[in-house]
Amino acid sequence: MLDEFALIEQFFARATASGEDIQLGIGDDAALVTVPATQQLAVCTDTLVSGRHFPLATTAADIGWKALAVNVSDLAAMGAEPRWFTLALTLPAADADWLRGFSCGLAAMAAVNRLSLIGGDTTRGPLSITVTAGGWVAPGASLTRRGAQPGDVVCVTGTLGDAALALRRLNVVDADHARDAWLRDRLNRPTPRVAAGRALAGLAHAGIDISDGLLADLGHLLAGAGGDSATDSGGDTPAGAVIDVRRLPRSAAFSARAAANVAVDLQLAGGDDYELCVCLAPQNVPEATQRLAALGVPLTRIGKIIAEPGLWIEDEGGQRACSLGGARGFNHFSERGEGL
Ligand code: ADP
Ligand code: MG
Numbered sequence: 001m002l003d004e005f006a007l008i009e010q011f012f013a014r015a016t017a018s019g020e021d022i023q024l025g026i027g028d029d030a031a032l033v034t035v036p037a038t039q040q041l042a043v044c045t046d047t048l049v050s051g052r053h054f055p056l057a058t059t060a061a062d063i064g065w066k067a068l069a070v071n072v073s074d075l076a077a078m079g080a081e082p083r084w085f086t087l088a089l090t091l092p093a094a095d096a097d098w099l100r101g102f103s104c105g106l107a108a109m110a111a112v113n114r115l116s117l118i119g120g121d122t123t124r125g126p127l128s129i130t131v132t133a134g135g136w137v138a139p140g141a142s143l144t145r146r147g148a149q150p151g152d153v154v155c156v157t158g159t160l161g162d163a164a165l166a167l168r169r170l171n172v173v174d175a176d177h178a179r180d181a182w183l184r185d186r187l188n189r190p191t192p193r194v195a196a197g198r199a200l201a202g203l204a205h206a207g208i209d210i211s212d213g214l215l216a217d218l219g220h221l222l223a224g225a226g227g228d229s230a231t232d233s234g235g236d237t238p239a240g241a242v243i244d245v246r247r248l249p250r251s252a253a254f255s256a257r258a259a260a261n262v263a264v265d266l267q268l269a270g271g272d273d274y275e276l277c278v279c280l281a282p283q284n285v286p287e288a289t290q291r292l293a294a295l296g297v298p299l300t301r302i303g304k305i306i307a308e309p310g311l312w313i314e315d316e317g318g319q320r321a322c323s324l325g326g327a328r329g330f331n332h333f334s335e336r337g338e339g340l
Helices: 004-011 060-076 096-112 162-168 177-188 194-200 214-223 252-257 260-269 282-294
Strands: 022-024 040-049 081-091 116-124 128-137 153-157 206-209 240-244 276-280 299-306 310-315 318-322
Touching: 004 096, 004 116, 022 116, 040 060, 060 081, 060 096, 060 128, 060 177, 060 194, 060 206, 081 096, 081 194, 096 116, 153 282, 162 177, 162 252, 162 260, 177 252, 194 276, 194 282, 206 214, 214 240, 214 260, 214 276, 214 310, 276 282, 282 299
Parallel strands: 081 116, 240 310
Antiparallel strands: 040 128, 081 128, 153 276, 153 299, 206 276, 240 299, 310 318
């Protein structure tokens, strides 16, 4: 059985890289980091709890990837450049095979986005992983939840509903392994939209990453509407939105696999997409589309911001009101937030 220090040394200590901005990583009482003179520090934390944020059967490597990816996605949604992270790991046992897989998945996500692991904490208990991530963004250039304006076009990156469909089909075995494997990757190995977030910062009025489902996260943008995107002020003129469900972008695997009666619900409320939802002035949509196309990221218009508060869903049947808040999307403390 590994002790705590051997475990850190074997699986995590080598992940500390350095740059001019990271002076001291793992091994001391705290890490030392310098924020570049022209930048602000963007910092976020997210916890993954076994059985709640990932199915119990998820591989250690996928858990490692996802624990970091969900945090990188939050930095992406701020338009920040991810730089470092800390890892608070609670483990039932020091299982070397599990740790090897976990640290590989974590390191792979860190390498893709050039992040350094600079510290953490290791304790025994029910499996839970907390990552705190930091990155740089120029003052005034961040992409915040505040600032959506009536008349703005609502756009999303990538495709929606893949992860929710994968979760639903977890125990379904049939002939189409390739499509199901692709969908499962969307659930277990999300790709945070870092470059897209940075390209949209300064151009979009507001933005958020879609982790709890489009409707729930769009609700946050509506609550912050009318505010000043670069400061913490405002959000005092709540707006509404109309979303045309026929425009919600679908992957080929989703189209082939999602049953018609649940497809739209999965796209609106499923969660775990880790795509970006942004509000853009109509004249900026072509520029945004072009910038993201250059990065290989599709951007799709799905609706618009309106002055009248509320969320409206448009489909073949016309337009209907949709409630905001706990009734849609994943809310851990709502009556319907039952977990996996
Ligand atoms: P302390 O008792 O001072 O909190 P620890 O013994 O918890 O120190 O940690 C020793 C060093 O190892 C610290 O630099 C800490 O940041 C790092 N560390 C501990 N656990 C982890 C982990 N899971 N991942 C990365 N670094 C870790
Ligand atoms: Mg400690």
